[in-house]
Amino acid sequence: MGIQVDIDIAKCTGCAHCRDVCPVNVFELRPRTEMPDVVDDPTVAAKFQFRGEKSLAVLGPECIVCEACLFECEGECILITDDEGHIHRSTYK
Numbered sequence: 001m002g003i004q005v006d007i008d009i010a011k012c013t014g015c016a017h018c019r020d021v022c023p024v025n026v027f028e029l030r031p032r033t034e035m036p037d038v039v040d041d042p043t044v045a046a047k048f049q050f051r052g053e054k055s056l057a058v059l060g061p062e063c064i065v066c067e068a069c070l071f072e073c074e075g076e077c078i079l080i081t082d083d084e085g086h087i088h089r090s091t092y093k
């Protein structure tokens with residue numbers, strides 16, 4: 001089983017922290033106009049500003065499960081399934 005990186009896109013604020021910290025360039029920020037059906041999660045909007053982009057895990061299988069992105073994700077919306085099937089979730093400081 002390969003490593004899978006999933007993002008709950010409705011909660012992604014576009015903060016770009018994931019892209020900035022990932023050592024293997026898993027994430028890419030894309031304009032949210034490319035995702036017209038996505039509605040921003042109101043519970044996240046109450047705490048953080050949504051920017052003009054959202055993150056996609058374009059190189060998920062490259063993930064080395066360093067967990068750096070999980071600690072920096074404002075929206076707490078990254079979920080990683082490692083190659084043993086264990087789940088790793090975002091927990092913002």
Ligand code: SF4
Nearest residue numbers: 022063064066067069
């Ligand atoms: S856990 Fe994976 S996706 Fe997250 S920063 Fe580390 S290598 Fe990148």
Ligand code: SF4
Nearest residue numbers: 012013015016018073
């Ligand atoms: S760190 Fe989380 S909220 Fe910020 S751009 Fe990445 S997935 Fe979105």
